[in-house]
Amino acid sequence: MTSKNRAKEERSSLGWFLAGARGIVSLPAIILMLSFVGFCALTVQAGIPPEQVVFMVGAVWALPAKVILVSSILSGASLATAFLAVTLSSVRLMPMVAALVPELRTPKTPTWLLLVLSHFIAITAWVFAMERVQDVPRHHRVTYFAGFGITLVATNMMLVGIVYHVVAEFPPIIAGCLFFLTPVYFLASIWHSARHPVVYLALATGLVSGPLFYWIAPEFDILLAGVVGGTLAWLAERLWRGQRRAGA
């Protein structure tokens, strides 16, 4: 064992929690914070009070789900419609969590702890954890992830509370760029973190079917775009996979 590895083994739980917390200065965390400033501008324009925005950041956490929740509120959707739109957009959290849990847990990790910590999983925390957790001794991984996840959520809750009253007075170019950061960041991070060919296809069909269904049925556009676009992408990828297998 090298001295570096021994130092890692000897680090305390608090040490690992703080090591995770230091992830707040990483590139993904900084991009996410800028996106949250942009999201804050969206909620100001939607007329949602600051206390509710802070609550939303802590309670929902996943940025795409929050953007859909705000759009639902803006369009005057009912509770059932909003729930359906948000929950369908968040299905992606299940495979993400399911893929991360085997990396984090030991046979002794209690299930309740994983259920609590799963709340801190969204795209950024997931990408960060999948990349970095490999270098953390297994019995410290849950602590390390808790340090990162809790710090990231708490920081963004404070950030949103602080910038809420400032974003409205930003120069137009800054406000425009911050708003634009969210879609551009999602595009780049979904492509970058895709592990399956169907994700690339679904990204393309979703980009096309979103505006298409907005034009055909604006109340249910995102739901329809997801189900129809996603199913088409899945069928196309299956067909392609089958043909490739038959050709081989």
Next chain:
Amino acid sequence: MSWQDGWWAYAFIAIAGWLATDIWRWLGVLAGKRLRDDSEALNWVRAVATALVAAVIAKLILYPTGVLAQSPLGLRLGAVIVGAVAFFLARQKPAAGIATAIATLAAGLWWLGF
């Protein structure tokens, strides 16, 4: 009753936001112990989920609110395309694509006198 009235707003966010997302996280934890990552059902779920988020992305780019609502569509699409080119030239580094797209948009907005 409007979503903005006191406790109802928090209940709305808790049910349509918190519960609607954490259900999947909890199921993910439970499935993480036994889920087969190569199953066809999961592949479909993954496709639908990605297409949903992509639809949100497209709407944010095509129908933005605030300042960008007054910017020309060509500029927004151009910024995304230039950003995508930079992303692939930089071996799919998100930071490169994001920075280039934002810089293009900022330059365009400045040139248009925003």
